[in-house]
Amino acid sequence: MTLRVTNSLTGExxxxxxxxxxxxxxxxxxxxxxxxxxxxARGWVHxxxxxxxxxxxxxxxxxVENFTDVNEKIVARVGESGDSxxxxxxxxxxxxIDDMRSLNLKRAEVYPRVSEHIPEIIDLVERLVDRxxxxxxxxxxxxxxxxxxxxxxxSNQDVEEMEAQGSPDEQSEKRNPADFALWKADGVEPEEIExxxxxxxxxxxxxxxxxxxxxxxxxxxxxxxxxxCSAMSMTHLDETIDIHVGGQDLVxxxxxxxxxxxxxxxxxTFARYWLHVRxxxxxDDEKMSSSLGNFESVAEAIEHYGPNVVRTFLLSTxxxxxxxxxxxxxxxxxxxxxxxxxGYERAREAVDSIDARTKVESESLRTAVEDTxxxxxxxxxxxxxxxxxxxxxxxxxxxxxxxxxxxxxxxYRALREAIETFERLGGEVLGLAFGDSADDGDVELAEDLxxxxxxxxxQERAAGNYDRxxxxxxxxxxxxxxxxxxxxGPEFRLG
RNA sequence: GCCAGGGUGGCAGAGUCUGGCCGAACGCGUCCGCCUGCAGAGCGGAUCAUCGCCGGUUCAAAUCCGGCCCCUGGCUCCA
Numbered sequence: 232m233t234l235r236v237t238n239s240l241t242g243e244x245x246x247x248x249x250x251x252x253x254x255x256x257x258x259x260x261x262x263x264x265x266x267x268x269x270x271x272a273r274g275w276v277h278x279x280x281x282x283x284x285x286x287x288x289x290x291x292x293x294x295v296e297n298f299t300d301v302n303e304k305i306v307a308r309v310g311e312s313g314d315s316x317x318x319x320x321x322x323x324x325x326x327x328i329d330d331m332r333s334l335n336l337k338r339a340e341v342y343p344r345v346s347e348h349i350p351e352i353i354d355l356v357e358r359l360v361d362r363x364x365x366x367x368x369x370x371x372x373x374x375x376x377x378x379x380x381x382x383x384x385x386s387n388q389d390v391e392e393m394e395a396q397g398s399p400d401e402q403s404e405k406r407n408p409a410d411f412a413l414w415k416a417d418g419v420e421p422e423e424i425e426x427x428x429x430x431x432x433x434x435x436x437x438x439x440x441x442x443x444x445x446x447x448x449x450x451x452x453x454x455x456x457x458x459x460c461s462a463m464s465m466t467h468l469d470e471t472i473d474i475h476v477g478g479q480d481l482v483x484x485x486x487x488x489x490x491x492x493x494x495x496x497x498x499x500t501f502a503r504y505w506l507h508v509r510x511x512x513x514x515d516d517e518k519m520s521s522s523l524g525n526f527e528s529v530a531e532a533i534e535h536y537g538p539n540v541v542r543t544f545l546l547s548t549x550x551x552x553x554x555x556x557x558x559x560x561x562x563x564x565x566x567x568x569x570x571x572x573x574g575y576e577r578a579r580e581a582v583d584s585i586d587a588r589t590k591v592e593s594e595s596l597r598t599a600v601e602d603t604x605x606x607x608x609x610x611x612x613x614x615x616x617x618x619x620x621x622x623x624x625x626x627x628x629x630x631x632x633x634x635x636x637x638x639x640x641x642x643y644r645a646l647r648e649a650i651e652t653f654e655r656l657g658g659e660v661l662g663l664a665f666g667d668s669a670d671d672g673d674v675e676l677a678e679d680l681x682x683x684x685x686x687x688x689x690q691e692r693a694a695g696n697y698d699r700x701x702x703x704x705x706x707x708x709x710x711x712x713x714x715x716x717x718x719x720g721p722e723f724r725l726g
Numbered sequence: 727g728c729c730a731g732g733g734u735g736g737c738a739g740a741g742u743c744u745g746g747c748c749g750a751a752c753g754c755g756u757c758c759g760c761c762u763g764c765a766g767a768g769c770g771g772a773u774c775a776u777c778g779c780c781g782g783u784u785c786a787a788a789u790c791c792g793g794c795c796c797c798u799g800g801c802u803c804c805a
Contacts, residue, residue: 235743242730244743261805274805304803387729388801427803456803478805482730485804509731510799547753548739553732553798563738563754570753573767610740619740622752629752636769697763704765715767722767 234288234612236474237551239482239505240385244614247504253291255468256282257502259460259477259485260296260342263323264304264427267330268526269541269556270478270511276542276662277508277550277615278476279336283660284611294339295467297460298324301345301453306442307424310433315441317346330529335538335662343463345454349445351462352454355496356413356447364495368404370416370450376409379491385505386483411488412455418442419453457488461501465493475502479509508550513557526556536565539663543568546617546661567621568663573724574628575653575665581635582646593642599630600648607656617661624657677725681712685721688714 234247249255258278261271278296285292300320313319324344345352356372359365364378376382376390383390390409401412419442421435428435444451464472470493477486486505493501513526532541544564548554603623610619631649635641657663684703691699704714713724 237743239730259805262803264803267805271805278805302803386801389728476805479730480800480804483801507730508805510805512798551731552739555738559737559754567753569767577768616740619752622740625752632768633770692763695763701764713766716762716765717767718761 234284235614236504236506237614239507245504249290249473250471250503253293254285254474255472256285256292256294256474256476257460257464257468257472258294258296258339259475259481260298261327262299262302262304263320263327264302264308265323267327267529269529269532269545270526272330272334272529272532272541273511273545273550273554274476274478274508275331275336276334276545277617279334279662280546280617280660281474281476281506281550281615282337283662284615287611287655287660293468294337295341295343295464296339297463298327298342298344299456299459300324301443301459302456303419303423303442304427306419306438307427307432307435308429309438309441311429311431316438316443317441320344320346326530330533333533333538334529334541335664337662341467343467345459345463346443348459348462348466349454351466352458353414353445353447355458355462355465355492358496359413359492362495364492365413366406367449370452371401371404371412372414372449372455373401373405373410374413374488374492374495376407376411376491379495381494382409382491383487385490386487388483388487411457411484413458413492414447414449414452415455416450416452418444418451457485458492460485461489461493461496464489464501465497470497471500472502474504474506476506476508479507482507506550509553511545512553512555536561539572540565540568542662543571543621546621549614549616549618551614552618567625571621571624571628571653571657571663572665574631575650575657577635578631578646578649578653579666581641582643582650585641585643587643589640589643591638591640591642593634593638593645596630596634596642596645596649599627600645600652603627603630603652604656607660611660620656620661624653624661627652674725681707681723681725685714685723689721 235244236247237244256278258274261267267275278294282292282294298320301316305319305323306316308319309315311319312322328342356365359374360367360372365372365374390407402408419439421439424438425435428438432438442453444453464475475486475489490501511526527535529541536544540561544556544561545554547560547564547567554560603626606623606626607620610616610623613619627649631646634645653665658665684707688700688703691697691703707714707723711725715722
């Protein structure tokens with residue numbers, strides 16, 4: 232079975248058939264004007280898993296993800312987290328990269344920045360002017376939408392009916408209301424950023440003085456929003472790439488404009504498959520965060536739930552399907568991850584406890600391992616159905632638990648296969664960190680201390696002092712240590 | 727208004743492209759039993775779905791066709 236993906240360009244599920252290797256993948260990254268929130272993480276994690284699955288299928292992947300570090304919204308933050316547009320952008324890029332690391336994202340090959348690609352952008356704009364697709368007006372350059380026949384093919388928009396893009400000043404300079412800016416004359420005006428400013432920001436007029444401008448054939452100015460992705464995609468990948476991914480909110484105008492300017496410039500297809508990640512939704516009746524609308528920042532979410540629960544939550548719905556963020560949906564993800572991890576740990580402990588030469592064979596466990604692998608593969612090949620992939624792993628934990636509970640003697644080989652399946656599919660492909668908790672010194676010390684408390688508790692239990700024992704258990708739980716009494720004595724997990 | 731995507735059990739959410747294995751998956755919840763000092767975890771079992779509405783095609787429809795209703799997102803900076 233081959234990989235099939237839903238291509239927004241056609242609206243159809245198509246066989247994925249890259250031109251040649253490596254597979255060229257571009258993800259429209261963030262504007263670095265705010266900390267990343269869970270909605271951004273949804274995009275990241277899904278692209279990450281797409282990347283990982285392509286590699287699992289044997290493809291080599293070249294993955295590029297940009298940072299938009301030149302933007303009015305960044306200028307609006309001057310004074311809050313830096314003294315200039317460039318400062319603010321740099322500081323957010325730093326926190327965003329930290330967030331990506333803590334989410335266990337695989338690194339892209341390149342994280343290009345707009346500010347470092349001005350020459351390429353200017354070249355591209357010149358090319359469009361030369362070819363008659365763009366025109367200059369008062370030091371700005373606009374793309375002439377009517378000159379590109381396919382304009383609107385991604386978003387199914389009708390140029391005639393479209394609302395005008397851009398500021399009133401821009402409107403008067405444009406030939407058609409739907410034309411969009413490739414290059415904008417001069418710097419940033421105070422009124423362009425006032426709406427975006429928070430407390431702590433510098434006065435708009437001062438902030439605007441820090442906005443970067445560059446010399447161009449049309450005079451001092453700044454690149455328009457859309458041109459950057461075309462320029463960076465072509466620079467770091469190729470004029471035609473395989474997969475372009477972004478949030479669904481970018482379909483129009485951003486991606487539509489990218490296609491127009493790129494294909495007008497090269498005369499060739501810009502991206503063969505367009506995949507759009509549906510936006511995470513939050514119910515308005517449930518405030519999850521004070522700072523960022525209804526979403527927690529990535530850092531807060533990781534602090535609360537840990538990276539594995541966050542990933543499990545985001546992968547619990549396919550990238551394409553609606554997903555809601557609230558306490559129930561996250562709670563379900565939490566349980567799902569806990570169950571997977573417990574199943575994995577039980578399998579490991581069982582394997583360690585038995586002789587590798589054991590001849591016991593469990594037909595049901597072996598079948599379950601095989602089913603998990605093929606169900607997982609089918610799900611991922613079906614337009615990256617990560618929900619289905621998670622379900623397949625869950626069925627494996629069910630089979631492991633049943634085997635361990637029902638049988639006197641364990642099937643060593645099947646358990647090893649189960650462990651390998653968790654690690655490869657859950658770990659390598661879904662990016663969940665199985666059995667990762669005990670690899671630093673602090674954790675070891677914590678574990679030793681918990682053992683000590685549990686020894687005391689066992690003594691209290693032996694003496695019949697159950698109230699004391701329960702208090703200790705409750706105290707540990709308050710610290711995030713989950714205690715379970717078993718036939719072999721107490722066991723615990725650090726939360 | 728226009729564009730896109732949805733409406734499946736108490737919740738959440740696969741399945742719809744490629745009609746029959748769907749008498750509808752996994753999970754959560756609820757109930758019973760095992761285990762247990764208790765709890766949790768786990769195991770065994772049970773409970774819970776006229777698949778938005780109406781009509782059509784078919785031997786057969788959650789799945790295909792037509793009409794209607796409702797929801798979400800986008801159309802302005804946004805992953």
